[in-house]
Amino acid sequence: MIAKVSHPLVLPKALPQGSLEYETKRASLLDAFWEKVSTEYYLAQATISNPPTNVSEIPRNCGILTPEEIKITENFDATGLAEALARRQYTAVAVATAFAKRAIIAHQLTSCLTQWYMEEAIEQAKQLDDHLATTGKTIGPLHGVPVSIKEHIPMAGTFSSQGCFGSIVKDEKDSQMVGILRSLGAVFYCKTNQPQAIMHLESTSHYGRVLNPFNIHLSAGGSTGGEAALIALHGSVLGVGTDIGGSVRGPSAFCGIYGFKPTSYTLPMKGFLASAFPAELNILCSTGPMCRSLRDMDFFMNSILATKPHLLDPRLVPIPWTGLRTPATKRLKIGIITNDGFIDPQPPVKRAVSWARELLSDPKHTGIFEVKEFKPFGAADAWSKIRRMYWPDGGKGSKDAITATGEPVHLLSNWIWKDAEPAGMQTATAVSLQRAERDAFRCAFAQSWEEQDVDVVIGPAFIGPACAHDTAFYWTYTSLYNFVDYPGVVVPTPIKAEAKEEYGADYLPLSEECKHVKQLWGASNFEGAPINLQIVARKYDDNKLFAALSILQDVLSLP
Incomplete structure (x- = not known):
């Protein structure tokens, strides 16, 4: 049963309700969003009221986009789009218009956005077109390329929040990453949804x-879930996410796109949060690209690091980026992870690993x-440790910030600080x-x-495909590599979850959590969900990881 609402949004499952004051303020916030959207971009009410389970084809077929806008949004990755803009195949205005329109269509289907500013994007694009016409030169390698930005990352003139209503602020200046992207010619047209407390593997806010x-x-993942859904629907060609437990890799895997978590302090995060995040006393966050191709991850990394961001943020380690150009000097030794010794993956993930x-x-x-086979060291122990170390304040700071405005605490918020709260x-x-x-x-892990x-x-990116709503309990396959600070990429496979797929007759649970994961599999229908795999290298071996990807590209058919 799809809920009926005043805004054109598909809503298969409602959010928990807060106080009357909170719900009134929240309604005003959402009303302000929709005041900027022309009704000509509204999907038909029949689509909103009775959507198919798979909505991925609706943007192309809904009649809102022109044939050229469909071509612009579907036929290019970020690298190809930058090249097309540089040779004037399309104007920046045409590209910004196409992606802004597709983004608002995607939002109606998935609630992936928090802010949308088509007019501002078109104005920025006009300036880029004028510059190219006058000088014959692009502003930079991202000239005219639309880039979507995660909600909490400050961008001048827009709002950001730290995962709860009471933390919303108007930002007067760009964070370092956004400033670099702007200087390289990127066009900003939207910000994307994230979870309450920014710490779930499902984006509900x-x-x-x-x-x-x-x-x-099913969930689009978290905490960068809005980005993943938007990119999967071709409403973005390149987005920026953050990852402290799987927040780039998890949603990218859920939605079948590319995502890269570098070693910490590789890419700039200066100014990403309005206040310090206690988890980073022991678990370091990372930022990275989410996109449609292997070369786009490399393009993003090369473009950002070429500006020498370490000169303004001395925390960054200035390792030169060679990426996909890194020479492979020996035969590549690849470990295959069937399971992590803690939770056996659900059936379609096991099929992808076998593939x-x-x-x-x-x-x-x-x-x-x-x-060769590879068994990750101490996965269960790492999961226990990281769940405590995320919350040195017992979760009190986040919980107090959420409840201060009458906002309800979501189920997964209580879950994430459950182990740390008693202490x-x-x-x-x-x-x-x-x-x-x-x-x-x-x-011990390195040894x-x-x-x-x-x-x-190479192994699972998650315990299964995208999880059912409010069931993203176990991020063990990604958080392990945050704990040890190893770089990881998730890549799509041709494998999808099938209807009525069952566990093998030889299944034996590895833990109580593993039993729970099997129960979750039987409780929902995962049909059609894409399956990604995760490829990981040692800390600071980010370039070697990309050297391996360049070798694996043809074998695994990675675009």
Whole structure:
């Protein structure tokens, strides 16, 4: 049953209700969003009231986009679009118009946006067109390329929030990353939805619940879920996400796109949050691109790092970026992760791992790859540690900020600080001891990796495909690599979840959590959800990771 609302939004599952005062203010916030949207961009009421489970084809077929706008939004990745703009195949205005229109269509289907500013984007694009016409030169490598930005990342003249209604602020200046993108010629036209507290693997916030385009009864992931849904629906060609537990990789995997979490302090995050985030005392966040192709991740990394952001943020490690151009100097040793010893993945993920293993084990590749089994060290232990270390204040700061305005605390918010809450506010000594605990684990993990003798590992990006709403409980396959601070990329596969797919007869649970994951599988329909795999390298081996990707590209058919 799809709920009826005053705004044209598909709503298969309502959000929890807060106080009357909060709901009144929230309604005003959403009304202000829709005041900027012309009704000519509204989808038919029949589509909103009775949508298909898979809404991915609606933007192309709804009649709102012109044939040229469909071509602009569907036929290019960011690299190709930048090239087309530079050779004047399209104007920046035409491109900004196409993506702004497609973004608002995507929003009606998935609640992926928090802000939308078509007029401002077109004005910025006009200035870029004028510059190109006058000088014959582009502003930079991203000249005219529309870039979508995650909600909490400050952008001058727009609003941001730290995952609750009471934290909304108007930003007067760009964060460092946004400023760099602007200087490179990027056009900004929207910001994208994220979870309450920015710490779920499902994006449900005061702006709405983000839906998966391929199955609206599933999550688009989090915390960068709005970006993932928007890119999957071709409403964006390139987006910026952040990742402290899987927040780039999880949603990218849920929605079948590319996402890259670099080693921490590789890309600039200066000014990303209005106040310090206690989790980063021990778990470091990273920022990275979400996009449609392997080369776009490389294009993004090269473009940003070429500006030498470390000169303004001394926390950054100025490792030169060679990316896909990094030479492979030896036979690549690849570890295949069937499971992490803690939670056995759901059936379609196991099929995807088998698909990759079979391709890579083909005898014709023996001179290029050495394929072996790999077992991640201490996955259950890492999950326990990271759940405590995220919240050195016991979650009190986030909970108090949420409830101060009468906003309801969402189910997954309570879940994320559940393990840390009983201990309450930690002392400086306790936090220091946690760091020692973390570092001991990192050393043991590195030793295990070395003993298993691999260059990269390939395995699940999540315990299953996109999860049903309000069930994103276990991020073990991504958070492990935040804990040890290893770079990871998620890449699409041709595998999709099938109807009535069952666990194998030989299934044996690895833990109580593993049993729960099997129960979750039986409780929902995951049909049509895409499956990604995750490829990981050692800390600071980001370039070597991309060297491996350049070798794997043809074998795994990665565009």
